[in-house]
Amino acid sequence: MDRILMRLDSLFDGVHEPSQVVTEVGRLSTQLVLQATLDAEVALYLGRDSGEQRTVGKSGPAPGVRSGHRVVMIRTTAGPVELWWPRLRGGGGFVSRLYGMQTIDVQPLAPLVVAAHVRRLTAAEVQDALTRSLGTTPLAVSPTTLALISGRVVQECEAWGRRRFDGREPGSIFFGAAPFAAADGSVLVAGGVMRDGRPTFMALAPGSAESVEAWTTLLADLARRGLRAPASFMNPVPSALVTALARAFFAPAS
Numbered sequence: 001m002d003r004i005l006m007r008l009d010s011l012f013d014g015v016h017e018p019s020q021v022v023t024e025v026g027r028l029s030t031q032l033v034l035q036a037t038l039d040a041e042v043a044l045y046l047g048r049d050s051g052e053q054r055t056v057g058k059s060g061p062a063p064g065v066r067s068g069h070r071v072v073m074i075r076t077t078a079g080p081v082e083l084w085w086p087r088l089r090g091g092g093g094f095v096s097r098l099y100g101m102q103t104i105d106v107q108p109l110a111p112l113v114v115a116a117h118v119r120r121l122t123a124a125e126v127q128d129a130l131t132r133s134l135g136t137t138p139l140a141v142s143p144t145t146l147a148l149i150s151g152r153v154v155q156e157c158e159a160w161g162r163r164r165f166d167g168r169e170p171g172s173i174f175f176g177a178a179p180f181a182a183a184d185g186s187v188l189v190a191g192g193v194m195r196d197g198r199p200t201f202m203a204l205a206p207g208s209a210e211s212v213e214a215w216t217t218l219l220a221d222l223a224r225r226g227l228r229a230p231a232s233f234m235n236p237v238p239s240a241l242v243t244a245l246a247r248a249f250f251a252p253a254s
Contacts, residue, residue, distance in 0.1 A: 001039065003084065004032045005160060005201075012174050012191030013199040018235045022178035022189050025204065029113040030106050031081050032160065033153065034074070037130060040152035041098055042086050044145060065089045075103040097141045098134055098149075108132040114187055116161030117204040118221070126150040126157075165202070166226035169195040173230035175241055177209035188218050192234060202227065215244030223248050 008028050011021050046066075069084040081104075088094050108129040115121055127150035141149075173192035188209070190202040203222055207214025229249035237245075 001032065001035055001156065001160075004028055004035060008032075008201040009191075009199050011199070012193065012201060012234075014172060014174075014193055014234055018174065018176055019178075021174065021191070022176050022187070025189055025201070026110070026113070027078065027081075029204070030076075030078065030109050031083075033109050033112055033157070034076075034081060034104070035083055036153045036156040037098060037149060038083055038085070038096065039156070040149040041096060042094060043152065044148055045094055046088075074099055076106050077103060078106045097145075098130070102135050105133050105135070112157065114204050114206055116157035118206070118217075120162075121154045121157055123147055123150040123154050126153050161204075162225070164225045165200075165222070168200075168226070169228055170230045171195050172232045172234050174234040175215075175237065176235065177207070188214060190218060190222065192230065209238045210240050212240045212243045212247075215241045216247045219244050219248035 008025065010016075011024050011028075016024070065088065067087045067089045069086055072083050072085040073080045074083055083099075086094060112121060112126060112129050115125075127146055130146070130150060130153075171193045173190065176189045177186050178189075186206075186208050188203075188205045188207045191200060192202070193199050203218055205214060205218040205221070207218070229245070
């Protein structure tokens, strides 16, 4: 997960072409959901999260110990996607019941990616999206296990989609809008370089570049999450965004 988050942040370093940023955000965000799903399945198989101690119960030690990762390419309708597959010592090898030889349909996952930035997902909608995305493979997993995996994916999406920015000042900010891979309509994207020099991916939201309301909703949410008004911009700012900036950051408190 951390590797993908770092790649998402790096898109806003001011070096990447603005026209490529939204496309890459879509690809990496979908990869993030797929990786979160794999990590959740592994954690349930081992009976613990990454970094937790192996326990010994009545039936003996919990299976396996993490020992690094290997990169595995899985097939999706948007092209090959890298996942970091765990290497385990002891307890036998891990065999995923979700990922097999099928081509994964990313269409159902894109709405999850956008929704994670504007509201809390539910385990039921994640479970439904995974079932449709992975095809018949989830039939090899019990409904209870799939529900637990979905609940863990919700937690991961909440962590990265709703992260706060308290104490961090934005420097140069990128705002963009473009069609989002496998999503209906277009999305707004925000990110940039903070005062400390670190590039940071901030938010996704449904809407078009000409919508004052959509930009205001996105910016007001960032303000609630602790972001201060940006000092400068990496790319030309549409008139709708100028109005939204004034509303979100400079409107008198009611």
